[in-house]
Amino acid sequence: MDKIDAMRTFNAVVAEGSFVKAAQKLDISPQLVSKYVAQLEAQLKTRLLNRTTRRVHPTEAGLSYYERSCQVLHEIEDMENALSNLQTQVSGTLRVSAPMSFGIQHMAEPLNQFQQQYPDIQIELMLTDRKVDLLEEGVDVALRIGRLQDSTLVAKKIAPIRLVVCAAPHYFAEHGKPQNINELSQLNYLRFTYSDVKSLLTPWPEHLSTQDFVSDFSSNNGDVIVKCAILGQGYAIQPTFLMGDAIKQGQLEVLDDFTITPLGLYALYNHREYLASKVRHFIDFLAQYFGHIPPWDSY
Structure with a gap:
């Protein structure tokens, strides 16, 4: 039994006052509704509902469980919405690693423009010439200069380095x-x-x-x-x-x-699937900002 599904089913029965109406609301069968409630009562070792021929009423324990489970389900919904927003909205903290000299000379302006475009973003820039461990150090994007090599990380070329x-x-x-x-x-x-x-x-x-x-x-x-x-x-x-x-x-x-032999400026990140919107937008922004002919080559 999935505890969350059982909790949602029980709450629907209490709110609708009927197994049939709860089944219609959840788009499942009345038999499955009855099964979920019975399993929940068996697990809790407590009767949650009093059943009559016309209507279902929660017991004292059932009413208490209903009120508490409503809070739990609301918190779960809020959490899921927050996670979904992180995936779809450009907000939150973006941790970026970049080479020391490159970062000092060329990162301040694009970072400033990116934050002007997305004011809900907070940026933490770490400048270092060592190769950081993205997972261990909690880095969202690492900018590296060199030639692309095999790696467990995903890499996108941002600009040519001549x-x-x-x-x-x-x-x-x-x-x-x-x-x-x-x-x-x-x-x-x-x-x-x-x-x-x-x-x-x-x-x-x-x-x-x-x-x-x-x-x-x-x-x-x-x-x-x-x-x-x-x-x-x-x-x-x-x-x-x-x-x-x-x-x-x-x-x-x-x-x-x-x-x-030319090099490249690459943006490295951990996963292509379910990539956070802030990371995807930042990488696309840098690629567009620096372009195929970066500003430092305009001499």
């Missing part, structure tokens, strides 16, 4: 502009510790090793590397979302002769 070889114009004026990877390896490489230069530059010369690259500086933060490149310390291979403004202002110069 990487370029850049240095200050005065650095190239002093050391010359390299024409190929061999010549590039002899200049000072401002190395990003989370990436391998061999996985970025294509086609890679077979005779060349990553150990052949000259480098006197490395960092796990792209913003620092870009600033060092602007100061003329060496060249950097960084995404345009970090270097776009410096390129636009003439502080950095791009070497267009080098082909670099």
Whole structure:
């Protein structure tokens, strides 16, 4: 016996004063109504209804059970409506994880616009370069930059991420502009510790090793590397979302002769089925906001 169904059936009998009318209201058979009530009484070991030929009346215990069960059923209905609203309305708290540098430079404006469009949303933004565990840390959407790999998570590409070889114009004026990877390896490489230069530059010369690259500086933060490149310390291979403004202002110069495997900005989330409306709308909003040609590439 389903306790909730039995409770609803009993309440319908009390409200209608009849097994037949309760059956009509619930669109089930009178026999099933009688069965539910009998099972409920057997389980509670209490008579809930007094039956006459014309009408059904609740006993004292039945009336008490009816009043309490009405409260329970109302609370269940409220809970179900609240959950349904979470699925259909853009409201509640949205927890977002994003890479540190990208988040600082490019997330404030779209988040502001999203909240203006959906004022019932509260946003918690967590900036970190580590891969968060969405389930354990209660994150709704994680933004990650890289190449899409097999994962138990669902991923949607939000925007292309283009990487370029850049240095200050005065650095190239002093050391010359390299024409190929061999010549590039002899200049000072401002190395990003989370990436391998061999996985970025294509086609890679077979005779060349990553150990052949000259480098006197490395960092796990792209913003620092870009600033060092602007100061003329060496060249950097960084995404345009970090270097776009410096390129636009003439502080950095791009070497267009080098082909670099592109990356992507992806939104990762746990389940495609029954996806909360706030998550679905947020991902669609970001994809539209950044577009196929993101703003940082408009230099």
